[in-house]
Amino acid sequence: MKKILLIQPPQWYPITPHLAVPLLAGQLKAAGFDVTISDLNVKFYNRILTSAHLAAADEAARTDLAALSALYRGADFDAIRAAGTYEEKTRALKYLTLQKFYGEHGAEVPDLIRDIGLAVRTMREPALFYDPEKLPVAKHQIRLALRLASMPFAPNELDLDNYFANPLLNLDWENIKKQVHDRSVNMFYGYLAEESRAIAEKGFDIVCLSLTDLSQLLPVFTLASFLKADTGAQVVVGGNYATQICDDIVKFEEILHGYIDYISIGDGETALVALCRALDGQLALSDVPNLVYYDASEQKTVNKGFSCAHFDMNALAYPDFTGYDLGSYFTPEIIFPVQLSKGCYWGKCAFCDYAYGQQGYSPKRIPRIIDELRYFVERYGASKFIFVDEAIPPAFYNRLALAILEAGLKINYYSFARLEDGYTSEVLKNLYASGARLFLWGYECESLRIMKLMNKGINAERRLEILTDARNAGIWNDGLFIFGYPTETMEEIEATQRVIREHRREIPSVTLSNFALKKHALLLEEIGGNGVYDFAPNGDFYTVYRDKIDGVAMADRRAVRRNFQFDFLDENAHSLWSVVFSDFDHLLLYLSKYGCDYVSGYRSEKRVSPEFR
Numbered sequence: 001m002k003k004i005l006l007i008q009p010p011q012w013y014p015i016t017p018h019l020a021v022p023l024l025a026g027q028l029k030a031a032g033f034d035v036t037i038s039d040l041n042v043k044f045y046n047r048i049l050t051s052a053h054l055a056a057a058d059e060a061a062r063t064d065l066a067a068l069s070a071l072y073r074g075a076d077f078d079a080i081r082a083a084g085t086y087e088e089k090t091r092a093l094k095y096l097t098l099q100k101f102y103g104e105h106g107a108e109v110p111d112l113i114r115d116i117g118l119a120v121r122t123m124r125e126p127a128l129f130y131d132p133e134k135l136p137v138a139k140h141q142i143r144l145a146l147r148l149a150s151m152p153f154a155p156n157e158l159d160l161d162n163y164f165a166n167p168l169l170n171l172d173w174e175n176i177k178k179q180v181h182d183r184s185v186n187m188f189y190g191y192l193a194e195e196s197r198a199i200a201e202k203g204f205d206i207v208c209l210s211l212t213d214l215s216q217l218l219p220v221f222t223l224a225s226f227l228k229a230d231t232g233a234q235v236v237v238g239g240n241y242a243t244q245i246c247d248d249i250v251k252f253e254e255i256l257h258g259y260i261d262y263i264s265i266g267d268g269e270t271a272l273v274a275l276c277r278a279l280d281g282q283l284a285l286s287d288v289p290n291l292v293y294y295d296a297s298e299q300k301t302v303n304k305g306f307s308c309a310h311f312d313m314n315a316l317a318y319p320d321f322t323g324y325d326l327g328s329y330f331t332p333e334i335i336f337p338v339q340l341s342k343g344c345y346w347g348k349c350a351f352c353d354y355a356y357g358q359q360g361y362s363p364k365r366i367p368r369i370i371d372e373l374r375y376f377v378e379r380y381g382a383s384k385f386i387f388v389d390e391a392i393p394p395a396f397y398n399r400l401a402l403a404i405l406e407a408g409l410k411i412n413y414y415s416f417a418r419l420e421d422g423y424t425s426e427v428l429k430n431l432y433a434s435g436a437r438l439f440l441w442g443y444e445c446e447s448l449r450i451m452k453l454m455n456k457g458i459n460a461e462r463r464l465e466i467l468t469d470a471r472n473a474g475i476w477n478d479g480l481f482i483f484g485y486p487t488e489t490m491e492e493i494e495a496t497q498r499v500i501r502e503h504r505r506e507i508p509s510v511t512l513s514n515f516a517l518k519k520h521a522l523l524l525e526e527i528g529g530n531g532v533y534d535f536a537p538n539g540d541f542y543t544v545y546r547d548k549i550d551g552v553a554m555a556d557r558r559a560v561r562r563n564f565q566f567d568f569l570d571e572n573a574h575s576l577w578s579v580v581f582s583d584f585d586h587l588l589l590y591l592s593k594y595g596c597d598y599v600s601g602y603r604s605e606k607r608v609s610p611e612f613r
Contacts, residue, residue, distance in 0.1 A: 002205040002280045004028060005233075006037045009223055010188055011163040011215040014045040015330050015585045019337035019388055020210045020239060022319035024272055030317035031273045033280075036204070037323045040223075044191055046328055048149045048158075049120055049142060054113045061098060061151035068095035089168050090155070097154040105144060116145050123330040130332075130593055132576055135586070136608035142330075143611065153187040160330075161582035163215040171217075171539035173252045180222045188219045196226030199233075206279055207233045208264075208272065211242040217541055224259040234279055238264035238272060244356065244519060244543045246292055250301050251540070256294035263292040266306045267342070269316055313342055313364045318375050326380070335384040335585045336376050340364055340400070344390035346418065348522065349442075350455045350530060351482070353543070354390050356520035363396060366403050373409055384588060387415035394422030401427075401434035412592040414438035414584060418456075419463045428466075428473040436475055437591040438584065440511070441467065443479040446499045447492040450485050453530055455522075464499075467506040476587070476596045478580055479507040483564070484515040484557025486523075486531025486549040493552065497564055501571075508600040509580045509587070512565050514557045517547040573607040575600075581610065 006021045006028075021037050028035045047053065072095050080092045102109075122128040122138035129135055143160060150157045157164045166185070169175050183189035199207065207227055211220045224235050242249075243265045249255055256263075264271050271290040277283040285291075289307035294300070319337075326334050341363035347355050364372075376382040392400075392415060404411065417423065417439040443463055444454060451460040467477045481500065483493055500510055517523065517535055519542070527533070534548040547554060565579060572578035576599055577587050590599050 001032070001034055002276060003203060004033050004035045004206045004208065004276060005199060005202075005204040006035065006208045006210070007223070008037075008039040008041050008210055009192075009216050010041045010044045010219040011158065012041045012213065013161045013582050014042045015160075015583075016335045016386075017042075017321060017324055017326075017329065017337070018210070018212065019319060019339065020212060020268075022321045022324070023316075023339070024208070024268055025322075026317035026320040027269050027273050028276060029320055031277070033273075033276055035320075036202075037320075039324055039328075040192070040195055042325075042328050042330075043195075044188070045330070047191060049116055049145055051113050051116055054116060054145055054148055057149045057152055058109055058113065061148070061154075062102070064094070064152065065098040065102060068098065071095075086168060090166055093166070093168060094154045098151060101147060101151060101154075105147075108144065109148060112141060112145055112148065115141060119145070120330070124327075124332055126332045129586075130590070132590075132602055132608065133604060133606070136576070136604075136606075136610075140611065150187060153185055156185060156187060158187065163218070165218065171541050173255070173540050175539075176218065176221060176541065179218055180225055186218065186222060188222050192219065192223045193226055196223060196230045199227065200230040204231065204233050206236060206276060207231070208236040208238065210239045211237050212239040213241050214541070214543070216241065221255075221259055228258060234261045235259070236262045236264055236272070236275065238268045241543070244353070245541045246303075248540045250292055250303055253294060253301060256292075256301060261293060264290060265292060266290040267311070270311045271307075310360065310362055313339075313362050314368045318372055321380070331585060331589070333384055333589060334380070334382065335386050335588060336380065336382045337386050337388045338369075338372060338376070340369055340387050340389050340392060345393050346391060346457050348455050348457060350453065350523040350526065351485070351515070351518065351521055353518035353520040353522075366396075366400050369400060370403050370407050370409070373404070373411065374407065377409065377411070383411050384585075384592065385411060385413040386585070386588075387413060389415060391416055391418045394420055394424075394427055398422075398427045398430055401430040401436070404434040405430075409435075411435045412437050412588060414440070414588050416440045416442070418442060419458050419460075419466050421459055421462060421466075423466050423470070425469040425473070428470045428475060432473040432475055437596070438476045438478065438588050439470060440478045440480060440584070443467075443499075443507070444482050445485060445488065445492065446495040447488065450488050450492060453487065454485065464503060464506060467503070471506050471508075471596065474596050476509070476591050476599070477507050478509045478511055478584070478587075480511050480513075482513055482515050483561045484549075484552040484554075486515070487551045488515075490552065490560075493557075493560060500568065504572075505600070508596070509577045510568070511580050512561055514554075514561050515549075517545045517549075519543040519545060569609050569611075573609045574603045574605070575609055576602050576604075578609050583610070 006025055008018055008021045012018055025035050025037045080088055119138040119141040122134050146158045155166050179186050209220050227235050237260050242263055246263055246265045274288045278285045278288050292303045295302050343361040345361040412435045419441050448460050470477050531550040532547055535545040538546055569579055
């Protein structure tokens, strides 16, 4: 029997575990395989958020700054930006990044290096974490520490919830390949080289890397290159982002020769089991669905495309977190991810690409969900959950809430939800009673005209009424907003901004984004008819197109969102979570302990709102 290793690579939010790897581990173990899981992402954050690592990063960055200062004394940066090579522009940008960081934060660095241990402890120890004066300070220190750790690799930058590559970088294969092999710009290089050697010593036959987001692209290719050099293992890459960019990857046979052996696209719950059976000699490779690989015998790339036949969600094994150090995450209590359904029951929002590569909507039976929740409670002592669904129908959610109450489960949870008429006052009260404390609602924008173009399929005129009922029930509403949808005018954007400012009780926090034309969005089928008249790729591995729309231009809508968010944060500087980036897990913990009124009404004498992003 083949030995299999499943890896969660950097970079991902290190607060609580991602579901993908434990879910696949559960399926493979149920099929009889010898499976180990490893979260290299959280290990990476723990490695760099130490005094010793930050001191070394500070020394290296200051050395670089001194050398670059001598080089650029009296330099004409406008001329470099206008006519310099990519390398010259990057070097100049590194200098300006270092200069800005040390100009703004240089005096803080010694204390930051000394106190980083306390900041990390504050994220984990309940007595510190639940002090609303201490937690924001700790998060500020950690985010600043991550910037310091990034400075030797500037202008690349690591944050708690993202990895920002060089903004001058065109995301094509040649540039990615250069970064993979250049330890002077790749901050993951030394760490992943060590991890690859450790993996080689354990003799795994199959190593699977989860690629769910753009922020993991460089680390995944970096680790894959080391694994191919250090081990004899078959390297498999899968996940949502791998699916989104698969057609781009197969343009470069070099990737399937020297980095990755197999790409598992689409839903992986049954496809990965089939692939491991094939690699173990139990099944023909031709019988494995959703697979891309290079067939050496025929000297060609085989892309089997999607085989989206439905599998039974109720037949899936429970996710298995065995092997994860649950105490290494940056939280005093793990919020466990549970999937109630596959796909979106609406699935028609024009801007959305979530359905690409997935089977259609398929919910678990409610008794099966109750059994799974009870399993987490009994095995892991869990009491906090995120339901990682695109959307949950209100009638289904109400039945689940009543079943949770009947089962006597004492839990708290949060999820996405659609602002549908089915979320009545009674339903929302049932949800709160069953443990719901936070919903992420797609409000999107105020304009009814734009909502129709988005094809949200809801009664947009009732949105504030539903949010009012949710707040009255004790549920925190995070409003998800998009600025600059095709044909949207500045007047319509300003109407959305007024709703955000004037309805702070109903919408105590917001998550703001610019309109982005996704590579597989339904909107692409309506080019010209819905306001988009031109678009072009950003590079080989982007899933967002450059667009030219009839409305607010791409650069302008970014500025509009940035300026509004900056002002909104400033207006609410003494409030907790007025803007939420990825911090919903910690918000759930505060809501579970203190309640919606306390958290929304808390005001500090200091600035505790998150920094502008």
